[in-house]
Amino acid sequence: MADSKPQFVRLTGHRALTQRLVLATLSGKPVHISKIRSSSPTNPGLAPHEVSFLRLLEAVTNGSVIDVSYSGTTLAYQPGLITGTVPGAGTSLSNDLIEHTIPANNTRGITYFLLPLALLAPFSKAHMNVRFSGPGVITSATNAPGDLSIDTFRTAILPLYGLFGIPPARIELRVLSRSCPGPGGKGGGGVVELRFASQVRLPKTLHLNRKPGRIRRIRGVAYCTGVSASHNNRMITSARGVLNQLVSDVHVAAQYDPAPLVQEKGSTMKKKIGIGFGLSLVAESSAEGVIYAADVVAPPEGGVVPEDIGTRCAYQLLEIIAQGGCVSSAAAPTVMTLMAMGSEDVGRVRLGREVLGREETIGLARDLKAFGAANWGIRDADKDEDESTGELIVSVKGTGVGNVGRKVA
Numbered sequence: 001m002a003d004s005k006p007q008f009v010r011l012t013g014h015r016a017l018t019q020r021l022v023l024a025t026l027s028g029k030p031v032h033i034s035k036i037r038s039s040s041p042t043n044p045g046l047a048p049h050e051v052s053f054l055r056l057l058e059a060v061t062n063g064s065v066i067d068v069s070y071s072g073t074t075l076a077y078q079p080g081l082i083t084g085t086v087p088g089a090g091t092s093l094s095n096d097l098i099e100h101t102i103p104a105n106n107t108r109g110i111t112y113f114l115l116p117l118a119l120l121a122p123f124s125k126a127h128m129n130v131r132f133s134g135p136g137v138i139t140s141a142t143n144a145p146g147d148l149s150i151d152t153f154r155t156a157i158l159p160l161y162g163l164f165g166i167p168p169a170r171i172e173l174r175v176l177s178r179s180c181p182g183p184g185g186k187g188g189g190g191v192v193e194l195r196f197a198s199q200v201r202l203p204k205t206l207h208l209n210r211k212p213g214r215i216r217r218i219r220g221v222a223y224c225t226g227v228s229a230s231h232n233n234r235m236i237t238s239a240r241g242v243l244n245q246l247v248s249d250v251h252v253a254a255q256y257d258p259a260p261l262v263q264e265k266g267s268t269m270k271k272k273i274g275i276g277f278g279l280s281l282v283a284e285s286s287a288e289g290v291i292y293a294a295d296v297v298a299p300p301e302g303g304v305v306p307e308d309i310g311t312r313c314a315y316q317l318l319e320i321i322a323q324g325g326c327v328s329s330a331a332a333p334t335v336m337t338l339m340a341m342g343s344e345d346v347g348r349v350r351l352g353r354e355v356l357g358r359e360e361t362i363g364l365a366r367d368l369k370a371f372g373a374a375n376w377g378i379r380d381a382d383k384d385e386d387e388s389t390g391e392l393i394v395s396v397k398g399t400g401v402g403n404v405g406r407k408v409a
Helices: 017-027 048-060 111-123 150-164 230-243 306-322 332-340 359-370 404-408
Strands: 009-012 031-034 065-068 075-078 097-101 128-133 171-177 191-196 215-225 250-257 261-263 270-272 276-285 291-297 346-351 377-380 392-397
Touching: 009 359, 017 031, 017 048, 017 111, 017 332, 017 359, 048 065, 048 097, 048 111, 048 128, 111 128, 111 150, 111 191, 111 332, 150 171, 150 215, 150 276, 150 291, 150 332, 215 230, 215 306, 230 250, 230 276, 230 306, 276 306, 291 306, 332 346, 332 359, 332 392
Parallel strands: 009 031, 097 128, 215 250
Antiparallel strands: 031 075, 065 075, 128 191, 171 191, 215 276, 261 270, 276 291, 346 392, 377 392
């Protein structure tokens, strides 16, 4: 008699946990992850934001089985069907929205949840409508690697879905309440709503191997919550002082919000948290689909003036542009994952050496291979060109998995 037990993909460590869970869900392969912070003497096992993401994953899928060990250092996940707002296990629907509450001890920005959720949404059976609320929602960037602000996610990540035949016009992101990291970097109290109505059978094959072109304009958002609105003007002025020497078309919007009120635990009193300020900058190239972005936020402990934030963000944007390629390091995981999940054809993308050489990009390639995707092909982009740029052409073959929910329907 044949063994009916599922064959788990076995991985170790807490690195890129959301990435691995997304790949398991898209490929339909169960995953077993062990040694999750097993060597930590004080906080072993899953962190609060990781537990919160598991609950979100359970809400947007139907039939998923999640098994966590008593110590939290081992996780077994058998993926189900991505259903979106269709009621499933653990789903509470209100006005066609999945309500997801993030706890106060969360230290990651809201894009920690939005980036993987947006990767699952095109393959959902129904629309993916989720509202994030609670004392732990942080809409600004954080000091954690890979955390973007909500503005950078909206202006630099979501437009890239259009390159895969997923219309960005049917993707709506609402920021109902802004927040920055609270005391100790924990909590924020913001409210964010994502409505993703662009479901497809298969993403289109991407060919983004042309020259990245020249920067034609720079846009951005300066935001502050619970501090003087003049902080926005000071950040904008210092950033323009750097960028206007290189690009004449620079426009940065100012966004001021009062600090959100969050009820104290065990009390009827409410307190203000999520106070802070930051800046998001996005550079658009003359080549279609080429976007670079930078994010800087003031640390929760303070001690940084707005002028430093503006200058630092401007120079960070210039450094990211100097890395070259058609995709920045912040957008590379999204682009490479969608390429791997597309039709069984070879897509090509042009990346800078620093972007491809990052630990996160190499880790993504290894994880994709573990879940059955093909190896990447890499060649020098200067081979067919006169000038030397040091950039690389990465070829990715799609797995052709596609939207199982739409296939069943």
